[in-house]
Amino acid sequence: MRALTVPFHATPDKLEVSTLAVPSIFAATDVLIRVHAASINPIDVKKAAGMTKLLETVSFPFVLGQDVSGVIVQRGDDAGDFNIGDEVYSPLLKGAAAADYVVTSSKHLCRKPVTISHSLAAALPxxxxxxxxxxxxxxxxxxxxxxxxxxxxxxxxxxxxxxxxxxxxxxxxxxxxxxxxxxxxxxxxxxxxxxxxxxxxxxxxxxxxxxxxxxxxxxxxxxxxxxxxxxxxxxxxxxxxxxxxxxxxxxxxxxxxxxxxxxxxxxxxxxxxxxxxxxxxxxxxxxxxxxFFPDPDIYAKDLEKVAWWVGEGKLRPVIGRTARLEDLEGVIAGCTEVKSGKGGTGKFVIELV
Ligand SMILES: NC(=O)c1ccc[n+]([C@@H]2O[C@H](COP(=O)([O-])OP(=O)(O)OC[C@H]3O[C@@H](n4cnc5c(N)ncnc54)[C@H](OP(=O)(O)O)[C@@H]3O)[C@@H](O)[C@H]2O)c1
Known part of the structure; x- marks a missing residue:
């Protein structure tokens, strides 16, 4: 599968689209998601650049992307109410959303708001x-x-x-x-x-x-x-x-x-x-x-409320820039803007499907 990676701690100009193995479900609560869109947060580019290395070790190649919207293609035996074919969105505790597939726990997952696209949903988590x-x-x-x-x-x-x-x-x-x-x-x-x-x-x-x-x-x-x-x-x-x-x-x-x-x-x-x-x-x-750090234990409940407010028209995500994963120049430009903290409008989203 394709994945947006850095080979070592590096600024966005060193980003690459690598070929990696499709990740496997590890725990019974895990699901495998076919990623339709992933959004980039400042923490993704900070981690890639090594700005958090005093606090955590990342393994390389490091796959960017903390937010995902996509479709479940495989589920563990204990993945709750989630089934193959469900459209879901989530903030990923272990990142790696900017890839064709990602494995994550169903505990932090929620059905994507039905009224918006995967790209808009990926902007939210x-x-x-x-x-x-x-x-x-x-x-x-x-x-x-x-x-x-x-x-x-x-x-x-x-x-x-x-x-x-x-x-x-x-x-x-x-x-x-x-x-x-x-x-x-x-x-x-x-x-x-x-x-x-x-x-x-x-x-x-x-x-x-x-x-x-x-x-x-x-x-x-x-x-x-x-x-x-x-x-x-x-x-x-x-x-x-x-x-x-x-x-x-x-x-x-x-x-x-x-x-x-x-x-x-x-x-x-x-x-x-x-x-x-x-x-x-x-x-x-x-x-x-x-x-403030948010509490991951209530992400799923929060995302249900968020999906409801999106449906009611109370909340609308804003995307300032998108790039398809294969457009590495566009991806680098978006990630560079996020890293700079200037110029961006709303979120930068990478589209994969
Ligand atoms: N603690 C946590 O769990 C947590 C969670 C999420 C985010 N964060 C952190 O929160 C910070 C913000 O994240 P974000 O996603 O909101 O960032 P962001 O979208 O990348 O921020 C860029 C935006 O900020 C505006 N901006 C820059 N400097 C400004 C200033 N002095 N006054 C007003 N607006 C300014 C820019 O507008 P112009 O282009 O017009 O300047 C641009 O629209 C980051 O440091 C991120 O790491 C922490």
Missing amino acids: TVATTALQALARAASLQPSGDLTGKTVFIPGALSGTGHIALQLAKRVFNAGHVITTASPEKIARIPELLGEGTVDQVIDYTTQDVHKEIERGSVDFVFDTMGDALSYFSLVRPETGVVISLATMPSGEQALKAYPETPWAAKVMLNLVDAWYQWRARRWAVGTYEF
């Missing part, structure tokens, strides 16, 4: 489960236990995580005032891509200062997808405001849970960095600051 769980966590930390009517700030309107989080914040969590940031070329496209009324205030982050545009101490929840959490502490409501970040640094304990190979020294270093963040958060009287 990681960003939708992450955004949903982060919003649910932020809601649980509010004194009211929800985000209804609350002021929410989610930078990066058309980033992978941001574009989904904004829609969920407004249409599922009923946030009152939803603020975001974008570069000038993207601002005009926000209503068209995310739906009229999803966002109440857009700040052009290239020319405007969020600290001038957002009143100090007025935000109930900041979802930091850019790693700028520290600079947002002054914006949150004292004592109750919540800052959840996907892109600062996990604490040592969080790293160890997500990456069991995390060395002792790295754990200590991460705990020190986290302690510093917590200290800064306390100085601004932030109610809660947390780095």
Whole structure:
């Protein structure tokens, strides 16, 4: 089968389309999926480049792709309700989605939303489960236990995580005032891509200062997808405001849970960095600051909800760029854009069927 690989830790320009053996079902709960589409997340290109090598060892050739949408072609004896021919989507714990076939556990699988293509479905798993769980966590930390009517700030309107989080914040969590940031070329496209009324205030982050545009101490929840959490502490409501970040640094304990190979020294270093963040958060009287990793044990349930909201028209994934796997130039361009963290709109999807 074909697979998108790097032969060693490398930047996207070294990507290759390799020929590998079709993977075999290992556990009774596993399924073999014929991949129709795979989306690329920043973590794929970071892992390929060796940016996480302190925390985990990857084997080579390393196959990229954390998100899959495809059709089950083989199932283990204990694969639950899933059958051959089912169209499914999933965030893969072990990656390797950018290949003709992938084996994964049925425990993290869900039937794909019927109203959208495999490409659109592949755009959803990681960003939708992450955004949903982060919003649910932020809601649980509010004194009211929800985000209804609350002021929410989610930078990066058309980033992978941001574009989904904004829609969920407004249409599922009923946030009152939803603020975001974008570069000038993207601002005009926000209503068209995310739906009229999803966002109440857009700040052009290239020319405007969020600290001038957002009143100090007025935000109930900041979802930091850019790693700028520290600079947002002054914006949150004292004592109750919540800052959840996907892109600062996990604490040592969080790293160890997500990456069991995390060395002792790295754990200590991460705990020190986290302690510093917590200290800064306390100085601004932030109610809660947390780095966030989603819980894989609830992926399947989350994806069922996501499929439902897609069907109801509450959630629409945005794809800025696609490439077929055989178009290596297009694949490299898409992965390079993801690695740069600039220029992309929504998700980059690789199509295989
Ligand atoms: N902890 C977790 O489990 C987890 C899960 C998912 C993602 N993440 C991390 O979260 C981060 C974001 O992921 P993603 O998939 O959303 O990334 P992404 O889609 O690749 O981010 C690129 C987008 O961000 C925008 N952007 C870049 N800098 C910006 C800034 N300063 N202000 C506003 N927008 C800006 C870009 O817009 P312009 O081109 O207009 O600049 C582009 O639209 C990554 O670091 C990723 O590794 C972590």
